[in-house]
Amino acid sequence: MKNLYRLDNINLNYHLNGHEIKVLKNINFEINTNERVAIMGESGSGKTSLLMLMSGLEKPTSGSIFFNQEDFSKISEKRKTEIRKKRIGLIFQQFYLIPNYTAIENVMFPMQINKINNEKKKATSLLSDIGLDHRKDNLPSELSGGEQQRVAIARAISFGPEIILADEPTGNLDTKNTKLVSDLLLKYSKKKKITLILVTHNMELAKKCDRILNIIDGRIKV
Ligand SMILES: Nc1ncnc2c1ncn2[C@@H]1O[C@H](COP(=O)(O)OP(=O)(O)O)[C@@H](O)[C@H]1O
Numbered sequence: 001m002k003n004l005y006r007l008d009n010i011n012l013n014y015h016l017n018g019h020e021i022k023v024l025k026n027i028n029f030e031i032n033t034n035e036r037v038a039i040m041g042e043s044g045s046g047k048t049s050l051l052m053l054m055s056g057l058e059k060p061t062s063g064s065i066f067f068n069q070e071d072f073s074k075i076s077e078k079r080k081t082e083i084r085k086k087r088i089g090l091i092f093q094q095f096y097l098i099p100n101y102t103a104i105e106n107v108m109f110p111m112q113i114n115k116i117n118n119e120k121k122k123a124t125s126l127l128s129d130i131g132l133d134h135r136k137d138n139l140p141s142e143l144s145g146g147e148q149q150r151v152a153i154a155r156a157i158s159f160g161p162e163i164i165l166a167d168e169p170t171g172n173l174d175t176k177n178t179k180l181v182s183d184l185l186l187k188y189s190k191k192k193k194i195t196l197i198l199v200t201h202n203m204e205l206a207k208k209c210d211r212i213l214n215i216i217d218g219r220i221k222v
């Protein structure tokens, strides 16, 4: 099996009000292509920080992150942006939909920047797949939390990334939407063989992944 990510001895410290806080400590793991991995841990344990490192948006204090054998510390910011744009679907805790774009425009956006054809047709079909036909011309502010989360998922998968990094995608949702969004992510990940790394507090969802990584006080406990 191909190894998609390798994290070698990662440490991450933040400086806060003159103090140094050690957020991630000696993290080592690999993720294979087409694997579904849940990351669990208490609030403040470093889960979001780990996803930020894996997306190249944050740099570790020490250690190396390899994505498809490319060492993030050895490649340019431009190259990292290129990797994010083409290969990584990011789903943030706060959605970050473009506020003045409609649902369909948000889903089309990553396809447009990747110069993918038929983006309108593809976005329409994706939105229909996730039950948002009737909301495609609405702005994010006109959508419920669950609907915004579904749009964020459609956007993250629209351009055919190799990997999805999702930060508590069901964190703000009720039971019904949690089920809908979880099923959707797992279904797409399996159907399109997209590697899925999912931060979640939902044990039921985590158990449906191939593996669970537990972060306790900045360390991976297996
Ligand atoms: N940019 C930052 N500057 C300083 N401290 C931060 C920053 N981001 C996160 N932290 C701290 O790092 C720790 C881990 O945060 P985070 O990765 O967001 O945890 P989680 O996602 O598991 O709740 C927390 O104590 C948080 O306050």
Ligand SMILES: [Mg+2]
Binding pocket: 047, 048, 049, 093, 167
């Ligand atoms: Mg978090």
